[in-house]
Amino acid sequence: xxxxxxxxxxxxxxxxxxxxxxxxxxxxxxxxxxxxxxxxxxxxxxxxxxxxxxxxxxxxxxxxxxxxxxxxxxxxxxxxxxxxxxxxxxxxxxxxxxxxxxxxxxxxxxxxxxxxxxxxxxxxxxxxxxxxxxxxxxxxxxxxxxxxxxxxxxxxxxxxxxxxxxxxxxxxxxxxxxxxxxxxxxxxxxxxxxxxxxxxxxxxxxxxxxxxxxxxxxxxxxxxxxxxxxxxxxxxxxxx
Amino acid sequence: xxxxxxxxxxxxxxxxxxxxxxxxxxxxxxxxxxxxxxxxxxxxxxxxxxxxxxxxxxxxxxxxxxxxxxxxxxxxxxxxxxxxxxxxxxxxxxxxxxxxxxxxxxxxxxxxxxxxxxxxxxxxxxxxxxxxxxxxxxxxxxxxxxxxxxxxxxxxxxxxxxxxxxxxxxxxxxxxxxxxxxxxxxxxxxxxxxxxxxxxxxxxxxxxxxxxxxxxxxxxxxxxxxxxxxxxxxxxxxxxxxxxxxxxxxxxxxxxxxxxxxxxxxxxxxxxxxxxxxxxxxxxxxxxxxxxxxxxxxxxxxxxxxxxxxxxxxxxxxxxxxxxxxxxxxxxxxxxxxxxxxxxxxxxxxxxxxxxxxxxxxxxxxxxxxxxxxxxxxxxxxxxxxxxxxxxxxxxxxxxxxxxxxxxxxxxxxxxxxxxxxxxxxxxxxxxxxxxxxxxxxxxxxxxxxxxxxxxxxxxxxxxxxxxxxxxxxxxxxxxxxxxxxxxxxxxxxxxxxxxxxxxxxxxxxxxxxxxxxxxxxxxxxxxxxxxxxxxxxxxxxxxxxxxxxxxxxxxxxxxxxxxxxxxxxxxxxxxxxxxxxxxxxxxxxxxxxxxxxxxxx
Numbered sequence: 100x101x102x103x104x105x106x107x108x109x110x111x112x113x114x115x116x117x118x119x120x121x122x123x124x125x126x127x128x129x130x131x132x133x134x135x136x137x138x139x140x141x142x143x144x145x146x147x148x149x150x151x152x153x154x155x156x157x158x159x160x161x162x163x164x165x166x167x168x169x170x171x172x173x174x175x176x177x178x179x180x181x182x183x184x185x186x187x188x189x190x191x192x193x194x195x196x197x198x199x200x201x202x203x204x205x206x207x208x209x210x211x212x213x214x215x216x217x218x219x220x221x222x223x224x225x226x227x228x229x230x231x232x233x234x235x236x237x238x239x240x241x242x243x244x245x246x247x248x249x250x251x252x253x254x255x256x257x258x259x260x261x262x263x264x265x266x267x268x269x270x271x272x273x274x275x276x277x278x279x280x281x282x283x284x285x286x287x288x289x290x291x292x293x294x295x296x297x298x299x300x301x302x303x304x305x306x307x308x309x310x311x312x313x314x315x316x317x318x319x320x321x322x323x324x325x326x327x328x329x330x331x332x333x334x335x336x337x338x339x
Numbered sequence: 340x341x342x343x344x345x346x347x348x349x350x351x352x353x354x355x356x357x358x359x360x361x362x363x364x365x366x367x368x369x370x371x372x373x374x375x376x377x378x379x380x381x382x383x384x385x386x387x388x389x390x391x392x393x394x395x396x397x398x399x400x401x402x403x404x405x406x407x408x409x410x411x412x413x414x415x416x417x418x419x420x421x422x423x424x425x426x427x428x429x430x431x432x433x434x435x436x437x438x439x440x441x442x443x444x445x446x447x448x449x450x451x452x453x454x455x456x457x458x459x460x461x462x463x464x465x466x467x468x469x470x471x472x473x474x475x476x477x478x479x480x481x482x483x484x485x486x487x488x489x490x491x492x493x494x495x496x497x498x499x500x501x502x503x504x505x506x507x508x509x510x511x512x513x514x515x516x517x518x519x520x521x522x523x524x525x526x527x528x529x530x531x532x533x534x535x536x537x538x539x540x541x542x543x544x545x546x547x548x549x550x551x552x553x554x555x556x557x558x559x560x561x562x563x564x565x566x567x568x569x570x571x572x573x574x575x576x577x578x579x580x581x582x583x584x585x586x587x588x589x590x591x592x593x594x595x596x597x598x599x600x601x602x603x604x605x606x607x608x609x610x611x612x613x614x615x616x617x618x619x620x621x622x623x624x625x626x627x628x629x630x631x632x633x634x635x636x637x638x639x640x641x642x643x644x645x646x647x648x649x650x651x652x653x654x655x656x657x658x659x660x661x662x663x664x665x666x667x668x669x670x671x672x673x674x675x676x677x678x679x680x681x682x683x684x685x686x687x688x689x690x691x692x693x694x695x696x697x698x699x700x701x702x703x704x705x706x707x708x709x710x711x712x713x714x715x716x717x718x719x720x721x722x723x724x725x726x727x728x729x730x731x732x733x734x735x736x737x738x739x740x741x742x743x744x745x746x747x748x749x750x751x752x753x754x755x756x757x758x759x760x761x762x763x764x765x766x767x768x769x770x771x772x773x774x775x776x777x778x779x780x781x782x783x784x785x786x787x788x789x790x791x792x793x794x795x796x797x798x799x800x801x802x803x804x805x806x807x808x809x810x811x812x813x814x815x816x817x818x819x820x821x822x823x824x825x826x827x828x829x830x831x832x833x834x835x836x837x838x839x840x841x842x843x844x845x846x847x848x849x850x851x852x853x854x855x856x857x858x859x860x861x862x863x864x865x866x867x868x869x870x871x872x873x874x875x876x877x878x879x880x881x882x883x884x885x886x887x888x889x890x891x892x893x894x895x896x897x898x899x900x901x902x903x904x905x906x907x908x909x910x911x912x913x914x915x916x917x918x919x920x921x922x923x924x925x926x927x928x929x930x931x932x933x934x935x936x937x938x939x940x941x
Contacts, residue, residue, distance in 0.1 A: 111919055140874075141877060142876065142877035142878065142879075142880045142881050142882070142917075142919070142920075143881050144881040144882060145881070145884065148882050169874055172845065173846060173878060174884070174888070178882075202810070203811045203812070204810065205808060205846070210810065228811065231811045231812075235811055
C-alpha cells in the first residue's frame with residue numbers, strides 16, 4: 100500500500116500509476132482506499148476521476164462508499180455508472196442510500212444497475228422503491244425484490260404476473276423460490292407456485308419445470324416439491 | 340372600360356331621387372366635371388367632387404341595420420341560421436352556398452347554386468333571387484330601399500343595384516376589381532384600386548364623385564349610422580372627407596402593438612369569404628368606430644383580437660392588454676359591438692363580452708355546430724357583465740395553461756404580458772409553465788426569460804427549487820433553476836442559497852441552470868453551503884466538460900474565496916497551479932485571486 104500512497108501524492112501520471120497498482124492488488128490494497136478517496140475529493144481530470152472510482156470499487160472498502168456516493172450525481176453518465184457499479188462492491192449504508200437515489204436517475208443504465216444491485220446489499224427498506232421502479236419499467240428491480248421481499252411483498256410481486264412481462268416477474272419469483280426457508284417460508288413459496296399454475300401458460304410450465312429441476316438441489320421441503328410437481332402437470336397443456 | 344346598362348325602372352328611380360335630392364339631377368344628366376365611372380384618367384380633384392356628394396347627402400343617415408348573427412351550418416354548408424340579437428326569433432333558411440352570406444343593412448345577401456338571393460334579416464324570409472352564373476359574391480350594402488351587390492367575374496366585376504322585389508335597377512360592369520360597396524340614400528359607394536371610393540348614382544350609374552384615400556381601401560361599411568371606408572383603418576364619410584387625399588379626413592386605426600398572429604381588422608372587400616371558416620377567421624382584429632358624429636374614436640376605448648379560442652381586449656389609449664378571455668372552443672366569427680365584442684364559436688354558441696372586463700354579458704346559441712358566421716350590430720349594446728372579473732394575471736394563467744398547440748403564438752405574447760405584471764401569482768404561473776413537461780418548448784423559453792426578470796414571488800421560487808428531477812416520482816422536468824437563480828440574486832435573497840446549492844449537484848439540471856445557480860451563489864451563499872460548494876469544486880474543476888460548467892466552477896470558487904478567506908484561498912491557489920484544472924476555470928480563478936489579494940493578517 101505504501102508505494103501506492105506515495106504515487107497518489109504525485110502528479111497526474113503518478114496518480115494514474117498508483118491507481119493501476121491498487122486495481123491490480125484488489126481488496127488486499129483496501130488500505131489505500133481513504134487516500135484514493137482524498138485524491139478524488141481534491142478533484143481530478145475526468146479520465147482520472149473515472150479510474151479512481153473504478154479502483155475504489157475494486158478495493159471493495161466500505162470506507163470509500165461516502166465518496167463514491169457523491170459521484171452518483173456527476174453530470175457525466177459514465178462517471179455515474181462507474182460510481183454505482185463501485186458502490187455495489189463497497190456496500191454499506193452510504194452505498195444503499197446512494198443506490199436508492201440512483202433508482203430515480205435519468206440514465207436507464209444507472210437505474211438498472213442500481214436496481215439490480217440493491218438486492219445484494221440486503222437493503223430491505225428499499226423494496227417499496229424497487230416496486231416503484233418496476234412499475235416504471237426498471238425491470239432489473241424484479242430480481243432485487245425477489246431477494247429482499249417480505250411475504251406480503253413477494254405476494255405483491257407474484258400479482259404482477261400477467262401485468263408485466265413474464266420473464267421480468269419470474270426473474271424476481273425465481274429468487275423468492277430459492278431463498279432459505281427461514282427467510283421465505285413454504286406457505287409463501289406454495290402461494291407463488293399457485294399463482295404460476297393459475298396462469299396456465301406454456302411459458303409458466305417451462306419456468307416451473309426449470310425451477311423443479313433446480314429445486315431438488317436447493318433442498319426444498321416435500322410440500323414445495325409437490326406443489327411444483329402438480330403445477331408442472333397442470334400447466335403441461337397450457338396456452339402459448 | 341366601364342359599361343352601364345339602364346333598365347326600364349332606372350329612369351323612374353332617377354326621377355324619384357332627383358325629387359328627394361336636387362343635386363342628383365345634375366348627376367343623372369351626366370356632368371362633364373364628374374369622373375367617368377371607374378375611369379383611370381381622373382385627376383385627383385382635391386376632394387371637390389366627394390365633398391359635393393357629402394354635402395348632398397348631409398342629413399341622409401344610413402338607416403339602422405340589423406342586429407344579427409348569421410351562421411352557415413350543416414355538413415354541406417347549405418343551411419343559413421339567423422339569430423337576431425334583440426329578442427326576435429331565430430330563423431333558418433336552406434340554400435346552396437358558394438360563399439359566406441353578407442349582412443347588409445336589414446337584409447342578408449347570399450349566393451350559391453347559380454342564384455343570388457336576399458333574405459329579410461329579421462325573419463329569414465326570402466325577398467328575392469336572381470340567376471347569376473359564374474359570378475362570385477364579394478360584398479353588399481343596403482339602404483333600406485335598394486340593395487347593392489358587388490360580384491366578381493374572373494378579371495372583372497359586376498355591380499348590381501336591386502330593389503326590394505329583386506328587380507335590377509342598375510347593372511354596371513367593369514374590368515376592374517371592386518371592393519365591398521355600401522349604399523346611402525341612393526348613392527352607391529364603391530371602393531376600388533385600393534385607393535379610390537367612387538360615389539355612383541344608383542339609378543343612372545354616373546359617378547357623382549370620387550375620393551382618393553391615403554389608406555388602403557377595399558370596403559365601404561355602414562356602422563352605427565355612419566359610413567366608413569377602409570381596410571386597415573376606418574375613414575369616416577363626413578364633412579372632412581373632402582380632405583382625405585391630404586390625409587385630413589376623420590380616420591381611426593387601432594394602435595400598433597404586438598398582436599397574436601397577423602390579424603386583419605377587416606376582410607378585404609375583394610376577397611371571397613368561404614362558407615367554412617378557415618385559419619384567417621380564427622385570427623382577427625376588431626374595433627368599432629365610436630360615433631357617427633364628433634371626434635372619431637374607438638368605441639369603449641377597446642379593440643379586440645381573436646386567436647383560435649383566445650380573445651384579447653386591448654386598451655386603445657395605451658395599447659395595453661386589458662383582459663384575455665379563454666373560450667371553450669375556437670372563435671370563428673366576431674364583431675365589435677357597442678360596449679363589447681360579440682363572438683360566435685364552432686359549437687354554435689354566441690357570446691358577447693363586456694369590453695371593459697372581458698366577462699360574458701350575453702349568451703345565446705344557434706343550437707347546432709356551425710361552419711362559419713358573420714355578425715353585425717348597429718344599435719345593440721353590450722350590457723355590463725355580472726360579478727367581478729378575475730385579475731389579469733389569473734386570466735392570463737388560464738389562457739397559457741391551455742395545452743392546445745395552436746395557441747402557442749398567442750400564449751407567447753401573453754407570457755410577455757405576464758412578465759410585466761406586479762403580481763406574485765404571475766411568478767407562480769411562469770414557474771409552473773417552465774416546470775411542466777407538457778409545455779411547448781417555445782413557451783418554456785419565454786417563461787424562463789420572463790421569470791429571470793421577476794422581482795417578487797420569492798416563496799414560489801423557493802418552493803420550486805425544492806423540487807428535483809425524479810424519474811420514479813414522475814418529476815421529469817427540473818425546475819427553472821437558472822432563471823430563479825438570476826431573480827434571487829437580483830433580489831439578494833439569501834434564503835435561496837441552500838436550495839441553489841443542492842441544484843449544483845443535480846445532474847438532471849441543464850448546464851445553463853448550473854452556471855446561473857453558481858453565479859447566484861457567488862453572492863448569496865453562506866457558510867452553510869460551503870461543504871456543497873467544495874464538493875462541486877472538486878468534482879468539476881478538472882472534469883468540467885463545457886464552458887458553462889467551467890464558468891460555474893469559477894463562480895463557486897468565488898463563493899468559496901468569499902466565505903473562507905484562509906482555507907478557501909489555499910484551495911483556489913492549488914487549483915490554479917494544478918494543470919488538471921480546466922483552462923477556462925483556471926483563468927477565471929487566477930483573475931479572482933488577483934482581484935482580492937491575500938490579507939497578510941489572516
